Amino acid sequence: MGILDLGNGDLAELLDVTYTLRKKYKGNTVGVQILTNGRSGNCSQNCAYCAQSRESKADIEIYRLVSYEKLSRDGQAVKEKNLARHCIGLSGIRFSDSEIDEFAALVRDLKKEANTHICCSIGFLSPAQAKKLKDAGVNRINHNLNTSRNYYPRICTTHSYDERVANIKMLQDMGFEICSGGIVGLGETNADVADMFFELRGINPQSVPVNFLLPLKGTALEGTGTAHLTPEYCLKVLCLARLMLPRSDIRCAAGREVYLKGHEREMFKAVDSIFASGYLTAGGQGIDETIRIITDAEFEYRVNH
Template identity: 45%
Template sequence: MSTQVPASSSRWQSLADQVLSGYQLTREEGLEILNSSDDELLELLAATYRVRQKYFGKQVQLYYLKNAKSGLCPEDCGYCSQARGSKADIPKYRMLNEEKLLEGAKAADEAKAGTYCIVASGRGPTDKEVEHVASVVEKIKSEYDLRICCCLGLLNEEQAQRLSQAGVNRINHNLNTSREYYDKICSTHTYQDRLNTLKVAREAGMELCSGLIVGMGETLEDIVDATFELRTLETKSIPVNFLNSIEGTSLEAVDELDPRHCLKALCLFRMVHPSTEIRIAGGREVNLRSMQAMGLYAANSMFVSDYLTTKGQAAEADYEMISDLGFEVIVSGHEMDASTEAPELAGQTESC
């Protein structure tokens, strides 16, 4: 009986060898990953895991998200339950007060998350809202060993500087899709507006967190283009969201994802961004379903909380999944036993 390795196997392992040696994938190779046969998926994941393991070992970073301002948004992003024109049944409220945001920081710390994400709906914050968030961040930094990532919409230079001075480590502002496809999902601001916010955040000294949403009707080429745009931006953290079609939004009828496609997308991001934090973000429970754990063979980060207006998986299930993989949760650079009993996350009903 022949023991020759199938061509597909050697192809992905060879590509991993090249990436581990410093090679940068081409767009054509990125498309090959997304177009690969389902029969190759395990070998693709095995090759991708070699890259993930070199830079992150068995570590998993956890993020905790707080929806600081919900709904009431003038933008028309088609995927978002908080958008103008959305009929989704969601909580709507102005910016949370200091007490509520500090409660979120406490919950993040108890959940063993290394990063606390403060997210607010809207085109962009007022100067008063920026000052409020900055003041709260300063108090959080004095009480907890947490990294802070803020997602507040479009920012100007002065706002970015104030957030940086307060101790915000990262600004999240997702590209969401490719430049070519962007006007198909939003008409009230442009792709360039998003790039401009990332630019002022970087100039203010903060790291960039930016990713995309897979499954909005884009082509495979659009996914690859967004992946390579993020490489140009040298983002430190990339959240990969998978569309969770919410009733009442303009994309409510879009349902084109399966777990295998989602895993291939995660492999693409790891191969293009070998040393960058890749986070499995919104929609993982809905789209990866029983294959969620396999995503961590490519990604090294995930949310342990609800999202903005949708519920996430229970923290206990996340911890069990990480432990079952033989992986370790890393909190502020220190290992944590992933089998640790999950904290009570009562009251976290907001999601994104």
């Protein structure tokens, strides 16, 4: 029997065991990051959960590249509030060299102005494109596995699991820090969730975002049942993530405000990282309120790490 199959009566003990590892590697601190949508919509891919996919009918803003003003505003917020990092996500899977040059110039200016830690989610890169981003000051790249290898074809058929893994390995070999995680609630089994964490353990990313599905209106997964995403189940998933990847930042990402509201004290026994201000195409909790839930739960707000 796996951790996700444990009865809820065993949860308190599981959280205590998980907390010993969390405390050993991360102390009692929690880092906060914000996410800027660098390019929105019009993606050629068909990831079923995504409001920006070619299949999606979600009513979202569409633009090719975020303005420097917006990036700079978010960068200043990261600096002023001493947030851990500034994440920038771009829709799409392939970028032309001139698009990478254009984006790298924005990053360079942002780095000069705010000097924050920058993480990008930016599809598949060639080594030359990745080097341009590294030279511009990108510290970490996000590329999620999303689910198990076995379940993956049920959520995306336009690019493969192996392409994702190969992209991550290439970036890792170039010296990038890696952020890679997934989404729980896509219709996968408990064994799939465990398999995803086994795959991630093979990568050993610096950070592991764990999202709980928000079945957004207009996406292929609109109407997907999420009744099983109880606080207890979500906590078991987060414990599993910490036990499998004890040294990584375990980030409770999308769905935190929906599925774990009121359970922050338990959540932080596994998790040392959260987002403020929303998730690309879904809203979230403001920065000050996010910092407050950390201290209210008697954990420490980790500044600029």
